[in-house]
Amino acid sequence: xxxxxxxxxxxxxxxxxxxxxLCHELRLKRCAASLRVAAGSxxxxxAWPGLAHFLEHLFFLGTERFAKEQNLMTFVQRxxxxxxxxxxxxxxxxxxxxxxxxxxxxxxxxxxxxAHPRMAVSDQLREREVLHAEFIAWRGDAESRQQNHLLASVxxxxxxxxxxxxxxxxxxxxxxxxxxxxxxxxxxFYQAGQMTxxxxxxxxxxxxxxxxxxxGALFASGQRIEQHTPPPLAENVAPVSDxxxxxxHLLFACEGLPEKADEAVAFLCHWMNAAKPGGLVATLIERGxxxxxxxxxxxxxxxxxxxxxxxxxxxxxxxxxLDAARLLLDWLSFFQQNWPSLTEExxxxxxxxxxxxxxxxxxxxxxxxxxxxxSEQGAEALRTLLNQLGPxxxxxxxxxxxxxxxxxxxxxxxxxxxxxxxxxxxxxxxxAAVYLRWTLQHPQPALWQLLNDSxxxxxxxxxxxxxxLTFSAYGTYWQLGLVxxxxxxxxxxxxxxxxxxxxxxxxLARYGQTASEPTLIPIRQLLKKLPDHFLHTPAGPETGDLQxxxxxxxxxxxxxxxxxxxxxxxxxxxxxxxxxxxxxxxxPRANQPDKRWQTQASPSSxxxxxxxxxxxxxxxxxxxxxxxxxxxxxxxxxQRLRVELQLGYAVFSGIRxxxxxxxxxxxxxxxxxxxxxxxxxxxxxxxxLPKLITNADLPEQRQALGxxxxxxxxxxxxxxxxxxxxxxxxxxxxxxxxxxxxLSNLDTHSLNAxxxxxxxxSTGWLIxxxxxxxxxxxxxxLNGNGLS
Numbered sequence: 028x029x030x031x032x033x034x035x036x037x038x039x040x041x042x043x044x045x046x047x048x049l050c051h052e053l054r055l056k057r058c059a060a061s062l063r064v065a066a067g068s069x070x071x072x073x074a075w076p077g078l079a080h081f082l083e084h085l086f087f088l089g090t091e092r093f094a095k096e097q098n099l100m101t102f103v104q105r106x107x108x109x110x111x112x113x114x115x116x117x118x119x120x121x122x123x124x125x126x127x128x129x130x131x132x133x134x135x136x137x138x139x140x141x142a143h144p145r146m147a148v149s150d151q152l153r154e155r156e157v158l159h160a161e162f163i164a165w166r167g168d169a170e171s172r173q174q175n176h177l178l179a180s181v182x183x184x185x186x187x188x189x190x191x192x193x194x195x196x197x198x199x200x201x202x203x204x205x206x207x208x209x210x211x212x213x214x215x216f217y218q219a220g221q222m223t224x225x226x227x228x229x230x231x232x233x234x235x236x237x238x239x240x241x242x243g244a245l246f247a248s249g250q251r252i253e254q255h256t257p258p259p260l261a262e263n264v265a266p267v268s269d270x271x272x273x274x275x276h277l278l279f280a281c282e283g284l285p286e287k288a289d290e291a292v293a294f295l296c297h298w299m300n301a302a303k304p305g306g307l308v309a310t311l312i313e314r315g316x317x318x319x320x321x322x323x324x325x326x327x328x329x330x331x332x333x334x335x336x337x338x339x340x341x342x343x344x345x346x347x348x349l350d351a352a353r354l355l356l357d358w359l360s361f362f363q364q365n366w367p368s369l370t371e372e373x374x375x376x377x378x379x380x381x382x383x384x385x386x387x388x389x390x391x392x393x394x395x396x397x398x399x400x401x402s403e404q405g406a407e408a409l410r411t412l413l414n415q416l417g418p419x420x421x422x423x424x425x426x427x428x429x430x431x432x433x434x435x436x437x438x439x440x441x442x443x444x445x446x447x448x449x450x451x452x453x454x455x456x457x458x459a460a461v462y463l464r465w466t467l468q469h470p471q472p473a474l475w476q477l478l479n480d481s482x483x484x485x486x487x488x489x490x491x492x493x494x495x496l497t498f499s500a501y502g503t504y505w506q507l508g509l510v511x512x513x514x515x516x517x518x519x520x521x522x523x524x525x526x527x528x529x530x531x532x533x534x535l536a537r538y539g540q541t542a543s544e545p546t547l548i549p550i551r552q553l554l555k556k557l558p559d560h561f562l563h564t565p566a567g568p569e570t571g572d573l574q575x576x577x578x579x580x581x582x583x584x585x586x587x588x589x590x591x592x593x594x595x596x597x598x599x600x601x602x603x604x605x606x607x608x609x610x611x612x613x614x615p616r617a618n619q620p621d622k623r624w625q626t627q628a629s630p631s632s633x634x635x636x637x638x639x640x641x642x643x644x645x646x647x648x649x650x651x652x653x654x655x656x657x658x659x660x661x662x663x664x665x666q667r668l669r670v671e672l673q674l675g676y677a678v679f680s681g682i683r684x685x686x687x688x689x690x691x692x693x694x695x696x697x698x699x700x701x702x703x704x705x706x707x708x709x710x711x712x713x714x715x716l717p718k719l720i721t722n723a724d725l726p727e728q729r730q731a732l733g734x735x736x737x738x739x740x741x742x743x744x745x746x747x748x749x750x751x752x753x754x755x756x757x758x759x760x761x762x763x764x765x766x767x768x769x770l771s772n773l774d775t776h777s778l779n780a781x782x783x784x785x786x787x788x789s790t791g792w793l794i795x796x797x798x799x800x801x802x803x804x805x806x807x808x809l810n811g812n813g814l815s
């Protein structure tokens with residue numbers, strides 16, 4: 028196990044009441060801020076549902092000091108950071124991550140936007156339509172509908188039963204009473220006493236303290252307000268049965284849980300969800316009862332807990348709710364007697380996560396005071412929780428009798444085989460990566476799904492040990508990727524390759540069974556399928572003969588920043604990969620000019636389009652020009668299509684790399700436009716590109732984009748993926764440096780030339796939509812009828 032986590036943590040309270048947490052971690056390449064307001068959707072007046080969520084949106088519209096071109100979102104995007112916010116039942120969170128050189132300016136903008144919001148009614152009316160589009164997308168999401176169905180079992184007087192998303196009908200912007208309610212809510216809760224700010228980064232604690240003190244002082248002084256306690260969860264309940272045959276939910280409602288119940292819930296969920304041999308999940312899978320199980324709190328506040336245990340039944344399973352409840356209670360009884368022996372491994376897992384977490388994850392952890400172990404107080408809370416989790420606390424089932432379930436000898440999950448020790452004197456280096464890609468003769472989606480499902484426990488074990496493990500399929504490729512702490516790499520690869528080459532008989536027996544996958548919103552479905560469409564992957568004959576597939580496959584691999592102590596073991600592990608080593612990578616494909624339309628049908632009533640525009644070539648010069656175009660377009664594209672035209676909630680643009688090809692990506696999902704209109708809006712926006720280039724401060728933009736590619740501040744996951752994509756494009760190590768040099772030489776003339784090639788589609792456009800083009804438009808495109 029690595030040496031104890033050495034982050035320096037400091038906590039204090041400013042004179043205005045703001046709670047501050049600072050986290051100094053020298054290994055970090057970026058900095059992050061996470062700010063939590065102790066108020067959420069359940070704290071608003073009942074007359075104005077959605078007010079808290081609406082207010083969260085309004086903050087991002089800019090302030091008098093930082094208008095839309097300089098507001099926090101635009102600023103973070105300019106420097107390649109990440110930013111978001113989230114409104115929950117009793118909390119609202121705002122957070123971002125940036126390179127250290129511009130972090131102070133980000134903190135200033137965050138505090139300024141919350142302390143001095145500009146709430147013009149005209150802005151509110153525009154943003155309300157964006158919120159309404161988000162509501163429509165939320166209403167159509169299968170997972171959201173399922174959760175609403177589950178919550179119908181809760182006490183009708185509890186706020187969980189209310190509507191809190193907000194839409195154009197619940198947010199009566201012109202109404203003076205609504206404006207007063209929003210002002211009162213803001214003044215009551217958006218004051219320093221109700222906030223916690225965490226800053227994390229490689230800077231010293233003294234430097235972080237100066238930032239927190241200077242900009243935290245912008246908030247109005249105040250004291251913590253006690254949030255009202257909701258009525259009981261289980262009063263006047265009416266059990267609601269599941270409507271989905273493949274999914275079965277059991278809901279526990281607990282009351283009066285003690286302090287540190289969050290630790291107890293996190294500990295319990297960790298072990299209930301463990302898919303390792305011997306555990307609850309593995310045992311039920313072995314018996315053919317389920318394909319997966321997930322336990323998670325749907326709600327936790329003020330001693331209340333609504334715990335959801337979701338069973339995904341196997342295709343042949345006849346598991347009934349009452350039988351599932353009896354099995355679960357039997358396992359809980361076993362766990363109640365045996366959990367103490369699991370506390371040490373749990374502590375080691377949590378410690379490892381802190382050792383490898385990035386700046387934003389650390390900021391979230393300390394701002395939200397997330398559990399890092401099971402303390403003595405947490406252990407007492409766990410005992411109380413386990414005593415409550417009995418037949419009387421199910422709220423979506425009729426009475427559960429005490430009849431004995433099918434006799435099962437339960438076991439604790441096997442120890443994590445990848446949680447290896449790191450010598451105390453050795454720093455925790457987490458920048459290694461290994462990629463292994465097979466080229467198949469034909470796509471094999473059914474086989475890939477079987478294999479991917481069989482790796483779930485290994486993926487989780489690897490994550491706990493500090494390694495992000497993925498197994499993906501696109502085109503005719505299967506790809507295994509590892510990024511993170513290098514010490515476990517060899518063991519992870521050995522286990523994965525053995526399972527991929529020699530899966531268990533029960534795994535192969537499921538070939539041909541329909542996989543139960545979550546329904547994605549249209550824009551996410553298009554993004555998932557984009558690589559297949561771009562690579563022109565034709566469907567070929569599928570087979571269940573895995574060994575035949577492997578024997579006809581070729582593979583290539585790339586190791587990045589592996590220390591010498593690990594390289595030999597990793598190479599030995601890779602030698603057992605099925606298939607044959609690939610002599611050389613295939614020649615990069617040539618771009619096809621003109622506009623190609625492909626259709627990926629979806630049942631949604633909303634329209635969605637993604638547009639992928641590949642760069643003219645794989646050269647560093649073309650990649651630099653395309654990256655600069657993406658950089659210049661990102662904020663104006665969002666501003667024009669989302670804020671001004673109000674086309675929908677999901678609007679984005681940026682760079683995407685597919686099989687070594689760099690391209691510009693645009694995406695829009697809309698409840699008000701058809702797909703042809705969305706494409707026309709994108710084309711109309713691109714027609715203004717020359718003006719955008721002329722008005723840009725190119726030296727400043729070159730500096731900002733160059734900083735994004737600086738290896739000293741580029742997160743290791745992004746750096747590893749960039750190196751892999753460069754490898755697939757045929758570039759040697761150091762390609763990113765070549766791109767940075769090309770970027771420094773980029774002038775207005777060459778950028779305008781790139782813009783013309785983009786707009787005339789001479790490098791090819793791939794339009795992927797969830798509807799075919801209208802008959803009057805289809806002749807404008809290759810494959811105008813689309814492919815469904």
